[in-house]
Amino acid sequence: MxxxxxxxxxxxxxxxxxxxxxxxxxxxxxxxxxxxxxxxxxxxxxxxxxxxxxxxxxxxxxxxxxxxxxxxxxxxxxxxxxxxxxxxxxxxLELKEFKSVVAKVINEQKESWESGVGREAMLNDLAAANGIEEVIRIFRPEN
Known part of the structure; x- marks a missing residue:
């Protein structure tokens, strides 16, 4: 791999x-x-x-x-x-497919994300992302 x-x-x-x-x-x-x-x-x-x-x-x-x-x-x-x-x-996966997968993950863990940046903010960042690496970094914004 x-x-x-x-x-x-x-x-x-x-x-x-x-x-x-x-x-x-x-x-x-x-x-x-x-x-x-x-x-x-x-x-x-x-x-x-x-x-x-x-x-x-x-x-x-x-x-x-x-x-x-x-x-x-x-x-x-x-x-x-x-x-x-x-x-x-x-x-x-293409970017659109990957965004869909990540949106499911975010929505399945609603409560977990609310204690941090917030689910809505993450979904907004997801919608604005222009590449797969950018989508991945939503989960680690400091890097």
Whole structure:
């Protein structure tokens, strides 16, 4: 899987949305998240409009050096891991199709967005976006 960053990761039930700006932390998780199936059927959308579905986790390794593990355990109650993901290319989306997918995600999580910028503001930014990368960055406006 060759991704163009940033990428948008959407969980199976569309309850979790995350933006990865680079590949260095793609697959970052805790042991509990891994055991709980965090990556099961997750969808990944890259900046070129490619839509992937995660089939399975094929490998796991520590994310950071050994000397950082005690800090990770204090902060996350677990070591941070990096999961290697096996994916399948589902489709190539045009901007209009991608905007539709993102609008569904925003509307399915109405309450979550209201505590931040607000759902209406996000939908306005979505309508004004001129590219897929711009749409992805709606979820991470500071970068």
């Amino acid at each position: 060759e991704l163009t960053y940033p990428v948008l990761l959407v969980s199976k039930k569309k309850k979790s949305v995350h933006v990865e700006l680079t590949g260095s932390h793609l697959g970052k998780c805790t042991n509990a998240a891994l055991k709980g199936g965090y990556f099961n059927q997750m969808e990944i959308y890259d900046s070129n409009g490619r839509h992937y579905k995660v089939d399975e986790v094929v490998g796991v390794k520590p994310l950071n050096a050994v000397w950082r593990w005690p800090l990770e355990v204090l902060m996350f109650n677990s070591r941070l891991l990096k999961a290697e993901l096996k994916t399948t290319l589902v489709s190539q």
